[in-house]
Amino acid sequence: MDIPFLDRWRKRRDSSFGTVVFSEGSAGSESRAGLAQLLSECELLRSQVSGTGLRLDDSAASLEALDQLLPRWRDDEETLTWLGNDAGLYLGTVVVRTVPGAGWEIGPDGRPFVRLASGREIDVVTAGHGWAGAGAPELSQLYAEIAEV
Numbered sequence: 001m002d003i004p005f006l007d008r009w010r011k012r013r014d015s016s017f018g019t020v021v022f023s024e025g026s027a028g029s030e031s032r033a034g035l036a037q038l039l040s041e042c043e044l045l046r047s048q049v050s051g052t053g054l055r056l057d058d059s060a061a062s063l064e065a066l067d068q069l070l071p072r073w074r075d076d077e078e079t080l081t082w083l084g085n086d087a088g089l090y091l092g093t094v095v096v097r098t099v100p101g102a103g104w105e106i107g108p109d110g111r112p113f114v115r116l117a118s119g120r121e122i123d124v125v126t127a128g129h130g131w132a133g134a135g136a137p138e139l140s141q142l143y144a145e146i147a148e149v
Contacts, residue, residue: 040093045086058097064140088128091139
């Protein structure tokens with residue numbers, strides 16, 4: 001996998017917001033694409049659903065299908081934590097790929113979040129943990145609310 005931003009890890013921190021700021025130009029767009037590619041892997045989530053026949057194709061429909069899965073992972077605390085993280089990253093991936101102007105950013109704590117064109121920030125990882133642990137919020141419902149704006 002070719003992730004150019006890892007080779008040229010040049011980031012600046014905007015001290016007023018505490019987020020990673022990507023430079024403009026080709027290096028900045030390569031960095032954004034590499035970050036999006038890295039965050040979209042969601043390996044544990046994809047392996048958990050592979051036996052169910054569900055295909056994660058980065059669509060809103062796949063979020064609805066995820067909401068319908070039996071939560072067999074809730075018995076394993078370690079899996080629950082990682083799966084929640086992956087579920088959030090998958091939600092963010094769907095948003096970034098389908099909502100115009102949405103993009104990934106990294107906060108001061110190192111956690112990724114999605115920033116919409118309006119400036120609204122969505123903590124998708126926290127939402128993913130909520131979904132994995134309790135089934136709420138439903139990923140498809142959260143996506144519908146985000147895409148509506």
